[in-house]
Amino acid sequence: MIIDSVDFFYLSIPQVLDIGDGSQDALLVRIRAGGFEGWGECEASPLTSIASYVCPMSHSACKPLKHSLEGMGISSVRDIKRISDLVHENSLDLLQADHTLSGIDIALWDILGKMLDEPVYRLLGYKKAYPKLPYASQLFGESPEATFEKAKKATAAGYKAVKFGWGPFGKTGLKDDIAQLDAAREGLGENAYLMIDAGTAWKVDVPAAKKRLASLNKINAYWLEEPFINAALEPYKKLSKATPRVPLAGGEGCNNYVQAQSMIKHAGLQFIQIDAGRIGGITIAKEVADLAKSSKITYVNHTFTSHLALSASLQVYAGIEKDFISEYPVELSSLAQEMSRTKIIPDKNGLIHVPESPGLGISVDTASLKKYLVDVEIKINGKQLYYTPEF
Amino acid sequence: MIIDSVDFFYLSIPQVLDIGDGSQDALLVRIRAGGFEGWGECEASPLTSIASYVCPMSHSACKPLKHSLEGMGISSVRDIKRISDLVHENSLDLLQADHTLSGIDIALWDILGKMLDEPVYRLLGYKKAYPKLPYASQLFGESPEATFEKAKKATAAGYKAVKFGWGPFGKTGLKDDIAQLDAAREGLGENAYLMIDAGTAWKVDVPAAKKRLASLNKINAYWLEEPFINAALEPYKKLSKATPRVPLAGGEGCNNYVQAQSMIKHAGLQFIQIDAGRIGGITIAKEVADLAKSSKITYVNHTFTSHLALSASLQVYAGIEKDFISEYPVELSSLAQEMSRTKIIPDKNGLIHVPESPGLGISVDTASLKKYLVDVEIKINGKQLYYTPEF
Numbered sequence: 001m002i003i004d005s006v007d008f009f010y011l012s013i014p015q016v017l018d019i020g021d022g023s024q025d026a027l028l029v030r031i032r033a034g035g036f037e038g039w040g041e042c043e044a045s046p047l048t049s050i051a052s053y054v055c056p057m058s059h060s061a062c063k064p065l066k067h068s069l070e071g072m073g074i075s076s077v078r079d080i081k082r083i084s085d086l087v088h089e090n091s092l093d094l095l096q097a098d099h100t101l102s103g104i105d106i107a108l109w110d111i112l113g114k115m116l117d118e119p120v121y122r123l124l125g126y127k128k129a130y131p132k133l134p135y136a137s138q139l140f141g142e143s144p145e146a147t148f149e150k151a152k153k154a155t156a157a158g159y160k161a162v163k164f165g166w167g168p169f170g171k172t173g174l175k176d177d178i179a180q181l182d183a184a185r186e187g188l189g190e191n192a193y194l195m196i197d198a199g200t201a202w203k204v205d206v207p208a209a210k211k212r213l214a215s216l217n218k219i220n221a222y223w224l225e226e227p228f229i230n231a232a233l234e235p236y237k238k239l240s241k242a243t244p245r246v247p248l249a250g251g252e253g254c255n256n257y258v259q260a261q262s263m264i265k266h267a268g269l270q271f272i273q274i275d276a277g278r279i280g281g282i283t284i285a286k287e288v289a290d291l292a293k294s295s296k297i298t299y300v301n302h303t304f305t306s307h308l309a310l311s312a313s314l315q316v317y318a319g320i321e322k323d324f325i326s327e328y329p330v331e332l333s334s335l336a337q338e339m340s341r342t343k344i345i346p347d348k349n350g351l352i353h354v355p356e357s358p359g360l361g362i363s364v365d366t367a368s369l370k371k372y373l374v375d376v377e378i379k380i381n382g383k384q385l386y387y388t389p390e391f
Numbered sequence: 392m393i394i395d396s397v398d399f400f401y402l403s404i405p406q407v408l409d410i411g412d413g414s415q416d417a418l419l420v421r422i423r424a425g426g427f428e429g430w431g432e433c434e435a436s437p438l439t440s441i442a443s444y445v446c447p448m449s450h451s452a453c454k455p456l457k458h459s460l461e462g463m464g465i466s467s468v469r470d471i472k473r474i475s476d477l478v479h480e481n482s483l484d485l486l487q488a489d490h491t492l493s494g495i496d497i498a499l500w501d502i503l504g505k506m507l508d509e510p511v512y513r514l515l516g517y518k519k520a521y522p523k524l525p526y527a528s529q530l531f532g533e534s535p536e537a538t539f540e541k542a543k544k545a546t547a548a549g550y551k552a553v554k555f556g557w558g559p560f561g562k563t564g565l566k567d568d569i570a571q572l573d574a575a576r577e578g579l580g581e582n583a584y585l586m587i588d589a590g591t592a593w594k595v596d597v598p599a600a601k602k603r604l605a606s607l608n609k610i611n612a613y614w615l616e617e618p619f620i621n622a623a624l625e626p627y628k629k630l631s632k633a634t635p636r637v638p639l640a641g642g643e644g645c646n647n648y649v650q651a652q653s654m655i656k657h658a659g660l661q662f663i664q665i666d667a668g669r670i671g672g673i674t675i676a677k678e679v680a681d682l683a684k685s686s687k688i689t690y691v692n693h694t695f696t697s698h699l700a701l702s703a704s705l706q707v708y709a710g711i712e713k714d715f716i717s718e719y720p721v722e723l724s725s726l727a728q729e730m731s732r733t734k735i736i737p738d739k740n741g742l743i744h745v746p747e748s749p750g751l752g753i754s755v756d757t758a759s760l761k762k763y764l765v766d767v768e769i770k771i772n773g774k775q776l777y778y779t780p781e782f
Contacts, residue, residue, distance in 0.1 A: 012447070022450045022484070045449055045485045047771070051442035052487070056403070056765075058436055059413045060557075061590070092591060092620070093413070094436045095646055095669075096443070096487040166451075199452070200483060204649070229483070231649045234656070255486055258595070258622045262653055265625070278486075374447075379768040380438070 001034030007389040010046035011372040013335050020166030022304045023336035029103035038111025039364045041309045042103035043277030052096040054386045061092040080108045084283045098255035098280050105281020106312045113359030126319025131351035134328030140167035144183035151187025165197025178215045185219035197225040204235045217244035225249040233266040240268025252302035260288040275302035276313045285316040299323045306339040311360040318354045338368040366391045392425030398780040401437035402763040404726050411557035414696045414727035420494035429502025430755045432700045433494030434668030443487040445777045452483040471499045475674045489646035489671050496672020497703045504750030517710025522742035525719030531558035535574035542578025556588025569606045576610035588616040595626045608635035616640040624657040631659025643693035651679040655686050666693035667704045676707040690714045697730040702751040709745045729759040757782045
């Protein structure tokens, strides 16, 4: 079926704060074809991504994404792969393209699932979806006391795994970091999984990261995430060999397959974390999940936004039983909460399940989202190139 | 001195063709401070880059570039480094940021050079600028005959080094590729340096690339450039070890330091090619040049646009005598030709020289460029976020 439309919706809470909460705005993608409708989300700057979809061609390898979508058909998995390949070729030199493609690709999988009446994970070749253990993913408190309270609250809510990240961690000195780590473990008790996310705090500074290893080891951190900027292979590798050993996690910043491949092969990671909303969508994320499996590295989703994004990210490795840990955002903005009528909620055993409905199995709540819609208008030489479409 | 303004000018020839000529449009950056004016150029999608400069903040690590520029001062090299660091931190999750930063960083070096009355290469720590041997960089002809003619013409024009790339090469089969390679060498004669640019034609397909090695060896190719997509470390590494040995060049797609570092360490390259208009400007390009030097790999500029971009890219390694080869675009669009009154022209020995004037030493011809100006208007919720400024 020929793609009828690819529409972008820039959504935002009224006042975006200068904090590490990526759910404060969103870029939704809606694709329509043959009476079906698919939805996806880019984990990306909304305005910049929209511009990359509609911008004029610069040269043969720097075309807007629409060039690879308009007039294309969608009725099989092969069609999605073809569009993904085309975008990579036509928009090779358009840096933002991978982030924009991500939401498009997710929407294509959603619509294809609805057309074929199958959940996405089955279209990906998995026979069965295994439940995952969600870790409550949240920001560090502003003080160790605040982190302690957050940890207590997460435990009381039934979470057996919790991650703290960003906020003041890595920014105000070793002593403060140690206090934060201790507070997190104290609040959680001995048995919970505790992950720590440094949010690239030490850039490429291996000694700075090393100074935290003893404390991370003491609190039995399940992993240290993103001590360094994405693709900093040498620093990651060095830290992975330092003592005491703390397992490293990273990869959320990867925006294509070969970057993730390098992180898997050369960074000494034990966990590769992929955001389907950044790496080019479900198509590329699944290729990384396959590589992680054959490389004996654990695949984990990176998701800090809506349950639409969560479903997309879970489909990718739903059928890999051994990779049972899953990032589960628990500090969603009202926008991300209201994005879908369907929610992925932990069951009585504290596990989450990929929806068994067709596509991503997430019903987008356009009525609730209208109040968050940001009108965008882009004109080139007086001619309107883009205007926010009807929701 | 406080930065008074950072202005973007989207320029384009009237009809951009679907060919590999990146000089058909341009994004110029003008920075004003304390009565001085600096110019830079992004090798990037103009509209998308402008959007990344003005877009609303998404979260603490996804801020528009203007956030790191407004109110900042510029009076020393340290100030440029500070702004570069800030952009990397504040716009970590904004994929397009590196391309946009590139033009800004180049303009900052230009204005600083004018303020301090020094050419940029001196501010970079080089005592002297060595002349470079320019290779005439051009697209393959549509047929082997056309390539032969182009090669003849380049030789007649005095070029001792020529590169052919893109066009039909790598797209229509082995036999056609061999005919193109033979025609290029035949047209040039035995003694000229001949570089071949596959323009990522084989993506990650090592066997496809291997099939061309014998022919490349036969025509004594000085290097094979970009057989694969950027950052495809494993394919590059494998091809670098295959026989017959053909030196590999790559790296133009790198948009930050650590990507270039990975290419230098893990891809088996003999030549690292950096586009200052993509990697984050002169600041980051210089860091790569330093690494290349200590890694005993040859640094080469990647430049396919204006003489402003050419000067910026040459400053970066002007003081490295042994790295004497330089990409020199010879098929510039009228836009790129008219961009500057100053031109970098081969001397009687066929060598080119970095301008010895302050900054980049290139006088931008705004009067001639007015006819290429593309008016851009971006509105968010009815409020104008960007409008093309006065030239």
